[in-house]
Amino acid sequence: MTERRKMLQFHEMELDDRILKAISKLGWTEPTLIQEAAIPLLLEGKDVIVKARTGSGKTAAFALPLLQKILNTKMNAAEQCISALILAPSKELCQQTRVAMQQMSEKCGKVIRIIDLSSNDLLAQRHALSERPDVVVSTPAKILFHLQASALDLKCLETLVVDEADLAFSFGFEKEFKKFVEYLPPIYQAVLVSATITQEVVDIKSIILKNPFILKLEEPELVPEQQLLHQRIIVEEDDKPAILYALLKLRLIRGKNVIFVNSVDRSYKQV
Numbered sequence: 254m255t256e257r258r259k260m261l262q263f264h265e266m267e268l269d270d271r272i273l274k275a276i277s278k279l280g281w282t283e284p285t286l287i288q289e290a291a292i293p294l295l296l297e298g299k300d301v302i303v304k305a306r307t308g309s310g311k312t313a314a315f316a317l318p319l320l321q322k323i324l325n326t327k328m329n330a331a332e333q334c335i336s337a338l339i340l341a342p343s344k345e346l347c348q349q350t351r352v353a354m355q356q357m358s359e360k361c362g363k364v365i366r367i368i369d370l371s372s373n374d375l376l377a378q379r380h381a382l383s384e385r386p387d388v389v390v391s392t393p394a395k396i397l398f399h400l401q402a403s404a405l406d407l408k409c410l411e412t413l414v415v416d417e418a419d420l421a422f423s424f425g426f427e428k429e430f431k432k433f434v435e436y437l438p439p440i441y442q443a444v445l446v447s448a449t450i451t452q453e454v455v456d457i458k459s460i461i462l463k464n465p466f467i468l469k470l471e472e473p474e475l476v477p478e479q480q481l482l483h484q485r486i487i488v489e490e491d492d493k494p495a496i497l498y499a500l501l502k503l504r505l506i507r508g509k510n511v512i513f514v515n516s517v518d519r520s521y522k523q524v
């Protein structure tokens with residue numbers, strides 16, 4: 254059965270007007286498939302693994318809900334502290350992520366402060382951390398260095414993102430990552446983002462995530478021309494009632510956990 258589906262728009266996702274204005278300035282008229290699936294789940298506070306190819310819009314899929322949560326928290330927060338930590342495996346990726354998030358939060362003025370620990374010299378990093386920014390982007394090694402030097406604490410951490418998780422251990426970060434985990438507070442939301450689900454991703458998942466939703470955006474490999482239009486989102490979760498509730502809410506599927514989404518008109522087919 255193929256059924257036309259009304260897609261969820263950015264303005265239907267309970268995102269702040271300031272974020273919607275920034276999205277509009279970026280020229281994004283509608284969410285990508287992975288954003289449409291991930292943003293509502295993340296705004297609900299679920300732990301999520303996002304597996305999607307390069308260029309599918311993964312950064313905004315985790316960054317938009319993360320920025321929204323910071324705006325929500327700041328309405329009542331008494332003290333300024335680090336709410337979100339994004340770990341990325343390289344300096345270049347940390348820089349890219351900071352720039353992208355700054356664009357997404359541009360209309361929030363100075364309300365949300367984002368720093369990238371990979372760029373500055375040590376003194377500048379310490380100074381930036383002493384001001385308790387809302388979002389810290391870092392490699393695992395750099396954040397561990399500062400945690401061990403007591404230059405920051407993660408007691409208010411609400412969201413932890415591990416971007417390019419398949420590469421997180423690749424630069425010899427495995428040891429650092431395991432030590433870093435000891436500094437995490439007891440409760441936080443975790444997001445793991447990866448182009449592939451490797452053994453490393455499975456290992457990190459077991460360390461930092463609790464009953465995560467797994468969103469996989471896949472395209473068929475060798476297929477007839479018409480099927481090239483189709484992408485597949487597979488949603489997995491251990492807790493069946495929760496997954497059915499979330500999927501119905503997302504209007505993705507009714508009852509099945511694999512759908513093919515036509516990336517042009519976004520009609521979907523259950524399998």
Ligand SMILES: Nc1ncnc2c1ncn2[C@@H]1O[C@H](COP(=O)(O)OP(=O)(O)OP(=O)(O)O)[C@@H](O)[C@H]1O
Pocket residue numbers: 280281282283284285288305306307308309310311312313448
């Ligand atoms: N909803 C959207 N509409 C149009 N363009 C978008 C949208 N979301 C993101 N983009 C743009 O798509 C490009 C790819 O996005 P992004 O870098 O987040 O992809 P990615 O999946 O994280 O890829 P990578 O694995 O390379 O990091 C960026 O230039 C970004 O600005």
